[in-house]
Amino acid sequence: MARIGVVTFPGSLDERDAQRAIRLAGAEPVALWHGDHDLQGVDAIVLPGGFSYGDYLRCGAIAAQSPLMAEVVAAANAGTPVLGICNGFQMLVEAHLLPGGLIRNDHGNFIRRDQQLTVENTTTAWTSEFTQGETITIPLKNGEGGYIADAETLARLEGDGRVVFRYQGVNPNGSLNDIAGITNERGNVVGLMPHPEHAVEPGFGPNTRVRMRSGVDGLKFFTSALRALQAV
């Protein structure tokens, strides 16, 4: 059975939900601690959401300096699938595994809502179970979700098809080009602001009245990773 590690940092919030999502997808979740140096031989890694180090300095900035993050960076560069969810996305950017930055929502408020996204890239390790152009509903909850990058980086991301998810409808935070998630060149590292681990069980995910669906779109992130691991 594939083993997917979930790293807990001081101030992490969603590591239990991430572990549960991994279990529901049919893999074994492995709890990893930020202060360790050992990835325990996991096949893939999830950096969960939350408020690591109280969001001091910048969201994810201090977590990116954790001992285990050096191992995560090395594993990511060797091709291990890595998913950063919200605060985890902020860590991936701070660790330079993904380009650009995440800044305060343009309206200045913390936002919480069921967010419709367009799936733009189904070739990554975490999105192969989706259909290109598909609309999915994934909960969004953050204070610093505005994606920024310089013009050259943005053009490169767009030109290479590395924008993985885009916000539909009203842009919730001022992200450039409505970007909700991106991938690295190799497609093994994906970061996004919405929370797929909160949309894995009927009745507990996004408001089903928004669409006549059961709110389990998030599960496909994790089953995609299993498929990627089987293909290796």
Ligand SMILES: NC(=O)CC[C@H](N)C(=O)O
């Ligand atoms: N849900 C989260 O992971 C929140 C991330 C971060 N603390 C923010 O507010 O932007």
